[in-house]
Amino acid sequence: MGRKNRNRQRAQQNRDGRPEGKRNRDDAGWGAGYSEIIKENKLFEHYYTELKIVPEGEFEQFMEAMREPLPATIRITGYKSHAKEILHTLKEKYFKEVQDLEVDGQKIEAPQPLSWYPDELAWHTNLSRKILRKSPLLEKFHQFLVSETESGNISRQEAVSMIPPLLLKIEPQHKILDMCAAPGSKTAQLIEMLHSDMDVPFPEGFVIANDVDNKRCYLLVHQAKRLNSPCIMVVNHDASSIPRLHFDQDGKKEVLFYDRILCDVPCSGDGTMRKNIDVWKKWTTSNSLHLHGLQIRIAVRGVEQLAVGGRMVYSTCSLNPIEDEAVIAALLEKSEGALELADASADLPGLKYMPGVTSWKVMSKEGQWFSVWSEVPASRHTQIRPTMFPPTDPEKLANMKLERCMRILPHHQNTGGFFVAVLVKKEPMPWNRRYPKLRNKEVNSSREAAAAEELQEGESLADVPPADGSSTDAPVEALEGETPAEANPSVPDTSDPSEVKKDHVCGPPPPKKMKLFGFKEDPFVFLTEDDPIFSPIQAFYDLSPDFPKLNVLTRTREGKKRNLYMVSKELRNVLLNNSERMKVINTGVKVWSRNTDGEQFGCAFRLAQEGIYTLCPYIRARIIKISVEDVKVLLTQENPFFSELGDDAHTQAKKLEMGSIVLRYLPDPQDLDAPQCPIDLCGWRGKTSIRAFVSRNECLHYLRMVGVEVFRDKQGKRNGGSTETQEGSTEDAEGLSREADLLEKEGEETGPNSSECNTNGTDPVSSTCDGPTS
Numbered sequence: 183m184g185r186k187n188r189n190r191q192r193a194q195q196n197r198d199g200r201p202e203g204k205r206n207r208d209d210a211g212w213g214a215g216y217s218e219i220i221k222e223n224k225l226f227e228h229y230y231t232e233l234k235i236v237p238e239g240e241f242e243q244f245m246e247a248m249r250e251p252l253p254a255t256i257r258i259t260g261y262k263s264h265a266k267e268i269l270h271t272l273k274e275k276y277f278k279e280v281q282d283l284e285v286d287g288q289k290i291e292a293p294q295p296l297s298w299y300p301d302e303l304a305w306h307t308n309l310s311r312k313i314l315r316k317s318p319l320l321e322k323f324h325q326f327l328v329s330e331t332e333s334g335n336i337s338r339q340e341a342v343s344m345i346p347p348l349l350l351k352i353e354p355q356h357k358i359l360d361m362c363a364a365p366g367s368k369t370a371q372l373i374e375m376l377h378s379d380m381d382v383p384f385p386e387g388f389v390i391a392n393d394v395d396n397k398r399c400y401l402l403v404h405q406a407k408r409l410n411s412p413c414i415m416v417v418n419h420d421a422s423s424i425p426r427l428h429f430d431q432d433g434k435k436e437v438l439f440y441d442r443i444l445c446d447v448p449c450s451g452d453g454t455m456r457k458n459i460d461v462w463k464k465w466t467t468s469n470s471l472h473l474h475g476l477q478i479r480i481a482v483r484g485v486e487q488l489a490v491g492g493r494m495v496y497s498t499c500s501l502n503p504i505e506d507e508a509v510i511a512a513l514l515e516k517s518e519g520a521l522e523l524a525d526a527s528a529d530l531p532g533l534k535y536m537p538g539v540t541s542w543k544v545m546s547k548e549g550q551w552f553s554v555w556s557e558v559p560a561s562r563h564t565q566i567r568p569t570m571f572p573p574t575d576p577e578k579l580a581n582m583k584l585e586r587c588m589r590i591l592p593h594h595q596n597t598g599g600f601f602v603a604v605l606v607k608k609e610p611m612p613w614n615r616r617y618p619k620l621r622n623k624e625v626n627s628s629r630e631a632a633a634a635e636e637l638q639e640g641e642s643l644a645d646v647p648p649a650d651g652s653s654t655d656a657p658v659e660a661l662e663g664e665t666p667a668e669a670n671p672s673v674p675d676t677s678d679p680s681e682v683k684k685d686h687v688c689g690p691p692p693p694k695k696m697k698l699f700g701f702k703e704d705p706f707v708f709l710t711e712d713d714p715i716f717s718p719i720q721a722f723y724d725l726s727p728d729f730p731k732l733n734v735l736t737r738t739r740e741g742k743k744r745n746l747y748m749v750s751k752e753l754r755n756v757l758l759n760n761s762e763r764m765k766v767i768n769t770g771v772k773v774w775s776r777n778t779d780g781e782q783f784g785c786a787f788r789l790a791q792e793g794i795y796t797l798c799p800y801i802r803a804r805i806i807k808i809s810v811e812d813v814k815v816l817l818t819q820e821n822p823f824f825s826e827l828g829d830d831a832h833t834q835a836k837k838l839e840m841g842s843i844v845l846r847y848l849p850d851p852q853d854l855d856a857p858q859c860p861i862d863l864c865g866w867r868g869k870t871s872i873r874a875f876v877s878r879n880e881c882l883h884y885l886r887m888v889g890v891e892v893f894r895d896k897q898g899k900r901n902g903g904s905t906e907t908q909e910g911s912t913e914d915a916e917g918l919s920r921e922a923d924l925l926e927k928e929g930e931e932t933g934p935n936s937s938e939c940n941t942n943g944t945d946p947v948s949s950t951c952d953g954p955t956s
Contacts, residue, residue: 219459221249225549226452226465232551233542235501236591247593252456255296255306255341256327259334259409260374263859267887268335269302276323280309285316296341297595298532299348306341306596326886332879334408339367340457342590342600345533346444346495347371349526349604354378354385356441357752361421361484363391364398366405368444373411383796384730384750387441388413394420396767403768410792412733413750415757415769421447422479425763426487429755438756439489447477449498449505453599456592468547470504474570477509485513485521486614488607493524497602501591503542504570506601507584510538512569513605514582518612523586524604534594538587538603540579544570704737706757706766715743715787719774722785722841724803735770746774746787748796773797777842788842789864791876798844798862805844806834806865806872810856813847813888816863816874817881823871835872843867845874857887 227245230236236244258265258272272293281292293307314324330336347368352358352375363369369391376385391406391414393399399418406414419425427438450469455461481496488494496513498505514521544552544566552558555568573579590600609615709715711731719725733754736743747770749757757766773793776786789797808816808831815822824832847861861884864875876884882892 219462221455221459221462223462223465225467226462229467229545230501232545233503233539235503235536235539235589237536240591240593243593244591247591247596248455248599250456251308251310252340252598253306253308253596255304255339255344257299257304257337257339257344257371259336259370260301260303260378263380264335264857264861264887265303267857267859268330271886272305276326279319280307280323283317283319285313285320290320296344298530299344304341304344322891329879329882332408333877333883334370334410335883337367337370341595341597342453342499343367343598344371345530345588345590345600345602346446346497347375349495349529349602350375350442350444350493351529352376352387352442354382354387356387357438357489358387358389358442358444359424359440359484359487360389360391360444360446361424361480362393362446362448363416363444364393364395364402366391366402368446369402369414370405370409372442372444373406373409373414376413377409377411380795381799383412383799384733385413386750386752388415388750388753388756390415390417390440390756392417392419392421392424394418399767406768407792410771410795412748412771412793412796413753415749415753416767418765418767422476422483424483424487425760427756427763428759429752430759435759438487439492440487441489441492443484443488443492443494445481445484445494445496447473447480447496447498447505447509449473449477449500450502451499453499453501453590453592453601456598466547467545467549470500470502471547471565471570474504474508474567477505478512478569481509481513482516485517485605485607486611490607490609492607494605494607495602496605497600499598499600501589501599501601503539504544506589506603507538507540507542507587508570508572510587510603510605511573511579511582511584515573515578516612520607520609520611522606522608523583524606525583525586526588526602526604527586533588533590535588535590537585538589540584541572705739706735706737706769707739708732708735708754708758709746715746718785719787722804723789723801726800726802729800734773742776744776745772745790747771748773748793771796783839783841785841788866788875789844791864791880794844794862794864798846801844804838804842804867805846806831806838806867808845808847810847810853810888812845813861813863813884814890816845816865816872817876817885818890821868821871821873827872835867838867840867840869843872845872855889861887 230244231241258268277293280290283290290313291308293305293309295302296304296306309320309323314320327336327338331338344367348371350358350372352372354376356376358372358376360369360372369389372389376387376389379385389411391402393402393416396418399416403416406416417424428435429438430436450465450473451458451461452465452469455465477498484494484496496510500506510523514523544558546552546562546565552566552571554574555566555571558566572584573582587601587603590597590602592599709731713731716731720729730748730751733748733751735747735749735754736745737747738744749770753769757769771793772790773796774787775790777788778786809828812827812831815826819826824835827835843865845863845865847857847863849858849860850856851858863884866873866875874881885892
């Protein structure tokens with residue numbers, strides 16, 4: 183280090199007592215680590231003043247809101263039957279304690295429900311990390327949020343990020359594609375809506391969640407795994423060229439079209455300035471100019487794969503019309519009437535938003551404004567595209583109804599900035615209708631060349647089935663790298679895909695492709711009905727005859743199977759018919775884990791808590807019904823004897839042989855103080871005792887539901903006790919099952935984590951606003 187640098191560092195240390203750059207986290211308040219960033223960007227202000235997307239007289243309010251820290255928002259997982267219990271706990275315990283609290287003489291503002299989110303399942307609060315550290319009561323609240331988030335019962339998610347899934351209007355039978363899914367907050371919402379009826383373990387629909395970044399796919403896996411759904415599959419593809427998938431229907435191979443598509447594209451992210459502070463200094467007009475083409479290509483690929491009558495939501499966390507209305511206008515123009523902008527104004531009553539704009543200008547990197555494409559000099563044609571401008575034909579512009587788009591401004595409801603548009607597909611896209619299906623393996627290259635000239639940027643030669651759903655004459659797409667036989671089921675294929683089905687294996691892509699994608703994935707091997715592994719499991723748990731054996735899979739072809747997973751029938755269909763088309767990162771929910779000790783008791787596989795709600799409808803034996811007091815005993819004591827349980831549970835336990843069991847609590851409508859939802863726990867019946875196999879965070883969750891709270895103080899020691907009595911507080915806290923810790927260690931690695939913002943591998947500032955805000 184040079185002498186000048188050493189002197190400068192020494193001077194800095196003399197000023198504040200700490201090395202340069204090592205500042206106290208509290209100094210920066212909410213924006214810890216960003217204290218030296220000035221929240222000012224003259225170009226940003228000039229740009230949006232000129233565009234006039236903010237109502238007249240409100241621009242100062244708009245800029246003030248952009249400089250304020252973003253409130254933390256939480257969403258309660260809506261599909262679980264105990265969502266009401268969590269909401270009750272939040273409102274009656276934590277929120278009541280917070281609203282009467284003062285920290286440093288300042289009264290704490292109580293959390294408020296988002297007025298537009300259904301059933302009070304989403305809340306926002308202005309509590310910062312600095313305040314949370316100063317009060318034991320708030321520290322309890324914070325620990326509650328962290329624990330419940332890890333269990334999948336609560337998601338910390340930016341408020342505006344919750345809007346697109348709500349506008350999709352998901353139903354349990356829908357086939358859903360999330361095109362740019364990481365980090366996965368919106369994906370989690372989609373899964374919740376799919377499982378709106380928890381009594382149905384396998385909804386007919388499913389979610390395929392895609393992201394271009396291999397590493398971020400594992401962050402997506404982590405988010406999805408919290409919800410323990412057999413109907414989610416994570417894949418790794420470029421959204422602008424995501425492959426067309428096939429599936430078997432009535433013995434014929436059909437093309438998979440999605441009922442719902444979430445197209446939350448990479449963007450410049452200027453609506454996230456309240457959270458991503460560095461956007462203030464990184465924002466330039468070139469960001470949107472660079473991303474516009476990619477956004478159109480992703481959106482076009484989305485509508486190509488959307489079923490007729492289906493619904494696609496396009497969204498960005500950018501306020502820029504070039505990334506918003508311009509993309510929608512280009513999409514509507516390309517569709518030639520096949521797409522329609524839906525009016526979603528009545529779908530979320532209480533949500534304040536501005537209607538989409540119908541006129542805007544484009545600024546070059548050098549700061550020059552253009553109102554129409556004809557004004558752009560030839561030297562700028564590589565930077566500025568015709569699709570960035572609004573249509574010049576007034577009638578065409580009026581028919582598009584761009585005012586149906588929704589732009590959420592930060593100062594209207596104390597949120598981030600956001601844009602969303604809902605598209606409905608009325609008929610196949612014009613380029614799908616224009617060309618006949620490919621009948622021969624030899625494609626007419628001259629026809630392709632002529633077609634390619636006709637197609638505009640972002641379009642592909644995609645032929646889809648007609649609106650009536652008929653399949654025999656349905657033209658399908660020949661993707662780049664596909665043979666016509668792969669694209670069209672009616673053309674004979676020499677590769678014989680039945681081999682894959684015969685072995686029930688959905689393998690990874692060939693090794694050459696693997697290197698391009700990154701991490702190597704194990705294959706997905708489906709078990710056959712006569713697999714010898716089923717006999718002892720069937721007998722031990724007395725599985726019902728309708729148990730879907732074919733939905734069970736493992737991740738290894740050879741050797742002992744360590745874990746067994748389950749997927750829905752529809753996802754199994756997709757996996758087996760597309761093993762060479764897609765890079766699957768993860769799917770299925772774990773239902774059984776190998777336990778060598780169990781072999782001597784008749785079954786080598788114990789139940790896994792992750793899949794207990796999927797399996798329980800099919801299990802008819804090894805169930806012990808327990809009371810609220812039994813739940814407390816099982817989750818606070820390491821290895822309780824039968825005698826410590828209630829008489830009823832004690833009697834049931836004595837009748838069972840040793841091995842894995844289900845511990846089931848059923849609500850009593852007469853006892854309103856007890857949880858009013860069923861609870862299923864995995865356990866082990868030993869010689870004289872019973873042990874619960876539940877992960878630590880789920881253990882804390884169920885304890886809170888039955889009135890016991892466990893809290894870690896600042897010294898790292900656990901304090902626990904009932905909310906009604908303080909009996910056995912130390913024992914309750916320290917008696918959390920040793921198996922919970924072991925289960926956490928034996929859980930499979932989901933892969934490296936990644937940053938919160940969603941990039942599509944194009945630009946470091948491209949982002950979406952899914953990430954946690956606190």
